[in-house]
Amino acid sequence: MNREAWIDAELDALREAHLFRRAIALDRALLNFSSNDYLNLAHHPEVIAAAERALRECGASAGASRLVSGTLALHEELEARLAKLKGYPAGLVFGSGYLTNLGVLPALVGRGDAIFADRLAHASLMDATMLSRAELHRFRHNDAGHLEELLKKHAGAGRKLVVTESVFSMDGDLAPLPDIATVAERHGALLLVDEAHATGVFGPGGSGLIREHKLESAVNISMGTLSKALGGYGGFVACSEKLRALLINRARAFIFTTAPPPPVLGAALGALDVLEKNTGLGAELLRRAALFRQQLQAAGLDTMQSASQIIPVFVGDNARALALAGRLREQGLLVVAIRPPTVPEGTARLRLSVTLAHSEADLVRSAKIVSSAIVR
Ligand SMILES: *Cc1c(COP(=O)(O)O)cnc(C)c1O
Numbered sequence: 001m002n003r004e005a006w007i008d009a010e011l012d013a014l015r016e017a018h019l020f021r022r023a024i025a026l027d028r029a030l031l032n033f034s035s036n037d038y039l040n041l042a043h044h045p046e047v048i049a050a051a052e053r054a055l056r057e058c059g060a061s062a063g064a065s066r067l068v069s070g071t072l073a074l075h076e077e078l079e080a081r082l083a084k085l086k087g088y089p090a091g092l093v094f095g096s097g098y099l100t101n102l103g104v105l106p107a108l109v110g111r112g113d114a115i116f117a118d119r120l121a122h123a124s125l126m127d128a129t130m131l132s133r134a135e136l137h138r139f140r141h142n143d144a145g146h147l148e149e150l151l152k153k154h155a156g157a158g159r160k161l162v163v164t165e166s167v168f169s170m171d172g173d174l175a176p177l178p179d180i181a182t183v184a185e186r187h188g189a190l191l192l193v194d195e196a197h198a199t200g201v202f203g204p205g206g207s208g209l210i211r212e213h214k215l216e217s218a219v220n221i222s223m224g225t226l227s228k229a230l231g232g233y234g235g236f237v238a239c240s241e242k243l244r245a246l247l248i249n250r251a252r253a254f255i256f257t258t259a260p261p262p263p264v265l266g267a268a269l270g271a272l273d274v275l276e277k278n279t280g281l282g283a284e285l286l287r288r289a290a291l292f293r294q295q296l297q298a299a300g301l302d303t304m305q306s307a308s309q310i311i312p313v314f315v316g317d318n319a320r321a322l323a324l325a326g327r328l329r330e331q332g333l334l335v336v337a338i339r340p341p342t343v344p345e346g347t348a349r350l351r352l353s354v355t356l357a358h359s360e361a362d363l364v365r366s367a368k369i370v371s372s373a374i375v376r
Pocket of ligand 1: 122194196197225226234235
């Protein structure tokens with residue numbers, strides 16, 4: 001009996017739907033429009049030096065989980081620095097952004113409670129919801145009115161938690177955070193905002209959109225990742241001291257895994273140093289992204305509601321999006337076709353992210369290439 005025969009059928013079905021994916025090693029000859037290393041910090045000499053220093057002084061591994069013997073002075077230092085950047089009393093670092101969400105949501109709500117999530121919320125938030133066993137109610141994308149309707153309708157639920165992103169990962173649009181915070185507060189719901197794509201880019205000194213809107217006291221959990229604009233790896237939350245204490249005791253994705261290793265912590269501290277010394281990096285990135293977006297729009301492309309460094313170009317059909325990505329690759333651009341289940345059915349798109357590795361000349365040239373591939 002071939003116990004793996006069913007896998008062929010599954011893979012064939014994916015191929016037929018143009019949804020089959022492969023993990024291909026990065027071709028460095030291509031101009032990369034698919035990187036989340038927005039501030040180009042992954043290769044910054046100061047970041048590399050800080051990672052090397054931590055590696056030499058503290059070794060390659062933390063050696064244990066945080067609550068056993070894996071907590072190092074570097075964890076505490078990084079947590080204090082992240083809390084300060086975000087304007088919160090406390091911070092807590094996790095193995096990745098995915099693990100952060102997976103740890104945090106089930107620590108806050110459980111059976112009998114309810115999570116209210118934006119319909120486009122990231123897969124990590126959805127997986128965390130399932131793990132929590134709380135009921136899930138999804139509100140229409142960026143629709144605080146619909147969120148309020150759902151909160152009223154489910155007023156009888158136990159603890160309530162609202163989750164959204166501040167910059168949406170696949171659409172590059174921004175959440176109406178002040179409205180969402182007002183509604184969550186009015187209905188006594190906790191609020192978690194995932195700033196994976198806002199950290200380092202938006203807000204004073206790259207602190208994010210919560211801080212830009214001065215919503216630190218209205219947003220209970222400011223979640224972020226070290227893996228995107230900070231050019232490293234790892235995830236974190238900024239929150240109150242008592243929420244931090246709860247997470248340390250209840251977040252299983254924090255407790256039952258080895259602590260983030262020294263070089264990763266060093267890199268993050270180095271990135272924060274660079275960010276502190278160069279407070280205009282995020283604004284410069286957004287300026288270049290706006291130029292690029294204007295050029296794409298002027299050529300008649302639909303960049304959806306993008307208002308950030310993430311710029312989708314709407315295509316619709318999966319096969320066409322794939323073919324376009326292939327055509328761009330032939331012309332030297334690495335652009336990924338984003339298809340379901342990452343985005344809703346029928347909304348396949350090219351997703352271009354602008355980074356500080358792109359010069360203005362690169363962006364002008366690339367806008368022309370993308371426009372002529374699509375407008376035919
Ligand atoms: C990337 C991302 C995460 C996960 O962060 P990692 O550090 O890459 O695991 C979480 N939420 C959102 C919105 C993201 O885009």
